Amino acid sequence: MKKIINKPEDYVKEMMEGLYIAHPDLITYTGDDVHCLVSVNKKPGKVGIATGGGSGHLPLFLGYVGKGMLDGCSVGDVFQSPSPDQMLKVTKEIDSGAGVLYIYGNYNGDIFNFDMAAEQADFEEDIKVESVVAGEDVASAGPAAPGEKNTRRGVAGIIFIYKCAGAAADAMLSLDEVKRVAEKAAANVRTMGVALTPCTVPRVGKPGFEIGDDEMEIGMGIHGETGIRRGKLEPADQIVEEMMDKIVADLPYVNGDEVAVLVNGLGATPLDEQYIVTRKIDSYLKEKGIKVHRYYVGEYATSIEMAGFSISLLKLDDELKGYLDAPAQTPFFVQL
Template sequence: MKKIINQPDNYIKEMLEGIYIAHKDDLACVDGDLQVLVSKHKKEGKVGIVTGGGSGHLPLFLGYVGKGMIDGCAVGDVFQSPSVDQAIALTRDADQGAGVLYIYGNYNGDIFTFRPAADEVEMEDDIETAEVLGADDVASAGPSAPGEKSTRRGVAGIFFVYKCAGAAADKMLSLEEVKRVADKANNNVRTMGVALSPCTVPRVGKPSFEIEDDEMEIGMGIHGEPGIRRGKLEPADQIVDEMLEKIVADLPYENGDEVAVLVNGLGATPLDEQYIVTRRINQVLEEKGISVYKYYVGEYATAIEMAGFSISLLKLDDELKEYIDHPVDTPFFKQV
């Protein structure tokens, strides 16, 4: 795999330097640590929302720091968690007097980062914290635990959790209420992905797994975690049908329910193909009597240069629609 980089060891540092240069009016780092990125737009008395995880997923996580969404992010190396010290520094910066909500994916490395950080800031700084673990991946639920989210990976659907929680915080709701909104979004979002090609971590210099040119893998995770089925590449409509069948079955819908839909490219899928997928999603949901309130199409949570896409459905009610519609202004995502 060809990459436009310099030395692999400088990949994260140079990427972050570019982000700070391009968005100098909106983003800053904490105590000179480029990997602790925060918004310059503080709002006194607002609940702080922070996130974090490994690099290699842009615009997740860094790209959603800004007005109306999240207040800061700590990132590690590619597919590696940030440190506890970085999470502590991030939390202290994000606290504006109303506490801090952690929203991050259900991965052991991230859990082992943020929970000790929460203990530290609560004890040393008297900062109240809460957490919501993104766990929207239908493919990683496991056959013995249908509907059980604690076993699931957090993937692209965490975007909706950021969106709703960020709006609630921007409306100056309390930490308890912001967490309630985040939990509500998290409990009502489901995602499934498909991969057509591997990704290459710069320091490793070779693909993270092998898949033949005429194959696909349904349910693969954003770090290359095994999916639920590998087989020959099928037409777009058949892929969408299989994925939606599993997503909709996991969180039962009634005729007339409304959803927000996220069609997410994994890093190397052209927008043309993503809109072909969107077309079929709309056909299938219409047949099922599910109404689409809003579509988001593009790259929202990538896996470096992996080819493929994921579909996320967020089941909506009037409250969540209000938060979905709330304005956002971040470097990678804007909504008026």
């Protein structure tokens, strides 16, 4: 796989440096660590919202720091969690006295490191931290029973959680209330993806898995995690119908329910194809009597240069709709 890079070991650092050069009106970094990204627009007395995760998923995770969404993000190497120290640096920088909410994906490394950072923030800095772990991938597992661990992966649907929680924080709600809104959004979003090609981590230099030129894998994760079915590539409408059947069945809907829809390219899927997918989603939802409040189509959570797409549905009520519609401005997300 050809890549436009210098040294593989400098891939993340140089990407981050370019990001700061391009968006100085929205983001900067704390101290001397370019992996600790924060918003330049600090609002006194507001709950800070932080996220983090491995690189290779742009715009996720760092691309949603700015006005009306996230306040900071700690960035790891490609597909690797950032360190607790980096998370703590971001936490200290974005705290305005109202506490900090962590929102991150359901991956063991992230959970361990964010928990450690939260403990340090509490004991060493007297910063109250709460956490919401996003895990909405339909392919990963069925609903967790009460008291059991959620094994669903956090994927593109986390953007809906960022958006709703960010708007709640911007409205100056308390930490407990912002967490409640984030949990409500997390409980009402579901995602399913399909992959057509593998991706290549720069330091590795070869694809992380193999898939035939005439094959697809439904349910594959954004790091190449095994999906639920591999088979011959099918027409777009057929792929979408299978994915939507699983999404809608996982979080039951009734006629008249309203949703926001996120159609997400995984890195190498042309927008032309994403809009073909959107067309079928729309007809599918109309047949089910499910109303669409908003569509978001484009690259939101990628896997380097993987070909494929994911579909995320957020079930809305009046509260979530208000937060979803609130204005926001980040390097990769603008809503007026």
